[in-house]
Amino acid sequence: MSISTTGVLARPSPATGEPPSALPRKRIRRRIDLRRWISPVALVLLWQLASGTGLLPPEKLSSPWTVLQAGIEVARDGELGVAFSVSPSRVGAGFLIGAAAGLLLGIVAGLSRWGEVLVDPPVQMLRTLPFLGLIPLFILWFGIGEEPKIALVALGVAFPLYLNTHSGIRHVDDQLIEATRALGFTRAERLWHVVLPGALPQTLVGLRQSLGMAWLALIVGETVNADAGLGYLINNAREFLRTDVIVVGLVVYAILGLVTDALVRLIERRALRWRAR
Numbered sequence: 001m002s003i004s005t006t007g008v009l010a011r012p013s014p015a016t017g018e019p020p021s022a023l024p025r026k027r028i029r030r031r032i033d034l035r036r037w038i039s040p041v042a043l044v045l046l047w048q049l050a051s052g053t054g055l056l057p058p059e060k061l062s063s064p065w066t067v068l069q070a071g072i073e074v075a076r077d078g079e080l081g082v083a084f085s086v087s088p089s090r091v092g093a094g095f096l097i098g099a100a101a102g103l104l105l106g107i108v109a110g111l112s113r114w115g116e117v118l119v120d121p122p123v124q125m126l127r128t129l130p131f132l133g134l135i136p137l138f139i140l141w142f143g144i145g146e147e148p149k150i151a152l153v154a155l156g157v158a159f160p161l162y163l164n165t166h167s168g169i170r171h172v173d174d175q176l177i178e179a180t181r182a183l184g185f186t187r188a189e190r191l192w193h194v195v196l197p198g199a200l201p202q203t204l205v206g207l208r209q210s211l212g213m214a215w216l217a218l219i220v221g222e223t224v225n226a227d228a229g230l231g232y233l234i235n236n237a238r239e240f241l242r243t244d245v246i247v248v249g250l251v252v253y254a255i256l257g258l259v260t261d262a263l264v265r266l267i268e269r270r271a272l273r274w275r276a277r
Helices: 022-031 034-052 064-077 079-111 113-126 131-142 147-170 174-182 187-222 230-239 243-271
Strands: none
Touching: 034 064, 064 079, 064 243, 079 113, 079 147, 079 187, 079 230, 079 243, 113 147, 131 147, 131 187, 147 187, 174 187, 187 230, 187 243, 230 243
């Protein structure tokens, strides 16, 4: 608690116990933390230095300046715009399917012993299968169109979300469950007011992991039998030994992954505001 210039004690914030004047400064520091840029900028500078001195040959990896010029080139030609419009739509479709499956299976296995016995073993077996090993089967089942790519993304999304949802439900505090029984909560009230909120933090962690896996699965899917998308752009550049264009595609993948992760973190801060209080 602090004393204002008028001699009156400043009322602390009810959420943090600190005076209101300290809160804006904390929020600014939280939003603008330039220290997080030190290591990325240093890595880019080292990369440019290694390329400029010849330690990193251009046929192995182009310099950052060359990559920037290549990005401007493919953007002007329209290739990057076409690829950018195709890849997020594939991720969106696969994410909706995989998230629905992962959440549903995780809730069933987490809430029911029989559900865990029936659902968990096949899910655990399927999640260890590599994406590349599934591509031939998906091509036989779905053809060479959009379906196998969306199916790969859906699988990449479903498994992390299932594991975290199942774990979050199973690790809800038993004392809270007993307290709700003593208070006379019905099963539906217990589920809505205690179990699901208690599992939400772990589920949101799974959501962040799922979005990361979605982009990884898309890279695999778009490098096989694709005629558009960022993976196709990268694969086409590999045929012509254009390492600069390959890095441009990878940078766009990384940016899209960071943007989706930031969106989930924003949802996490808003949805779990009660936990901070």
